Each structure stands twice: as C-alpha cells, then as structure tokens.
Amino acid sequence: MSLYEHVFLARQDISAQQVESMLQSFRSILEERGGSVGKTEYWGLKSLTYRIKKNRKAHYALMNIDAPHEAMAELERQERLSTDVIRYLTVRVDEHDAAPSAMMRRADRDERDGRGDRGDRGDRDRDRGDRGRGGRRDRDRDFAPREARAPSEPETEEVAVAAVEEESE
Numbered sequence: 345m346s347l348y349e350h351v352f353l354a355r356q357d358i359s360a361q362q363v364e365s366m367l368q369s370f371r372s373i374l375e376e377r378g379g380s381v382g383k384t385e386y387w388g389l390k391s392l393t394y395r396i397k398k399n400r401k402a403h404y405a406l407m408n409i410d411a412p413h414e415a416m417a418e419l420e421r422q423e424r425l426s427t428d429v430i431r432y433l434t435v436r437v438d439e440h441d442a443a444p445s446a447m448m449r450r451a452d453r454d455e456r457d458g459r460g461d462r463g464d465r466g467d468r469d470r471d472r473g474d475r476g477r478g479g480r481r482d483r484d485r486d487f488a489p490r491e492a493r494a495p496s497e498p499e500t501e502e503v504a505v506a507a508v509e510e511e512s513e
Contacts, residue, residue, distance in 0.1 A: 345379065347440055348409040349497055352423060352432040353402035356389060363403045366428065370407065375485060379411020386446045397430050404447070408440045483513055 354363050363386060369382045387404035396402070402485060409416070423429045443449075 345410050345412050346416075347437050348411065348434050348439055349440075350407045350409055350419070350432065350434045353392075353396070353430050354428050355397075356399050356401040356403070357428055358403065358428055360386065360403065361426070363405055366426075367405055367407065367504065370419055370422070372397075373422055374409060374411050374415050377415035377418060379409060379415040382408040382410060383442075384408075385445055385448055387445075395401055399430055402430060406445055406447075410440075414475075438489065 354366060367384050367386070371384070373444055383406075385406040387406065387487075389401055389403050390399050392399065411419075420432065420434065423432045
C-alpha cells in the first residue's frame with residue numbers, strides 16, 4: 345500500500361462539526377477498501393488567497409492515509425461529488441511525519457508567544473507624517489514651474505526693480 349497526505353477544503357458556511365463528520369465518512373470509505381487513516385488534523389476556517397466557487401474562506405483538513413490506489417480513487421470521486429468540498433489535493437509521500445504539521449506548529453507558536461495574527465507589530469504609533477487633506481498642495485509647491493519659484497540667490501534691489509519695470513511695460 346502507498347502512503348498519502350490528503351488535504352481538502354470545505355465550504356465556509358458549514359460548521360466545524362460537519363467537517364469532522366466529513367472526515368469520519370472519508371475515513372470509513374478508505375477503511376472499507378482496505379486503507380487506514382493515521383492522523384487527521386482540522387486546521388480551521390482560513391481566508392483563501394482568491395475566491396473559489398464564490399467562497400472567500402474555507403475549512404482546511406489534513407489526513408495521513410495508508411491505502412491502495414483504488415481506495416484513493418474512490419475517495420477523490422466521492423469528494424468530487426460532494427457539494428461541500430471545494431478543492432482537494434493528494435500527495436504521495438515516502439513516509440508520514442508523526443509530529444504536527446507545519447500549520448499546527450505555527451498555531452501553537454502563536455499561542456505560546458501570546459500574539460495573534462498581527463501581534464508582532466506591537467503598539468506602534470500610526471504616525472503618517474503631516475499628510476492631511478491638503479497633501480497634494482504640498483507636492484505642487486515642491487514641483488512648481490521654475491519661473492514661479494523663489495530665486496535661490498538673494499537678489500539685489502537693482503535686479504528686482506528692473507524685473508518689476510519690465511513686467512509693467
């Protein structure tokens with residue numbers, strides 16, 4: 345028999361208990377066909393990177409499976425027929441890892457550190473500078489046309505008076 349890691353995503357509007365019952369029904373499908381399920385993990389309701397079948401979130405679940413190919417083919421057929429399963433992925437592996445998966449280790453680490461999703465940011469001030477509603481006016485002043493800018497060298501009175509006389513003519 346072959347070893348597999350199987351992850352499936354269930355619709356967001358079902359409950360966690362319904363996902364657990366789906367895990368049990370998938371386990372019974374495999375056991376009827378000579379397979380066995382070692383470890384199952386429920387990873388929870390997580391946001392999807394992009395929408396899948398109009399779902400923005402999904403329940404994630406992992407199963408470590410030791411079963412013949414025919415049992416896996418039947419499991420995947422049942423998941424394709426199920427309206428609650430929106431995606432699944434089966435990967436053949438050389439051996440199963442007895443330790444918790446990376447998803448579960450990350451959740452444990454976050455709980456130990458006492459921080460949630462964005463706890464690493466701390467209590468930083470949200471100072472965004474002096475960007476107010478007139479932020480564009482500040483940029484316009486910096487990039488005004490050369491004629492409108494004040495000269496960089498101090499002008500003598502003669503140059504200033506000559507410029508005023510030329511404008512008045």
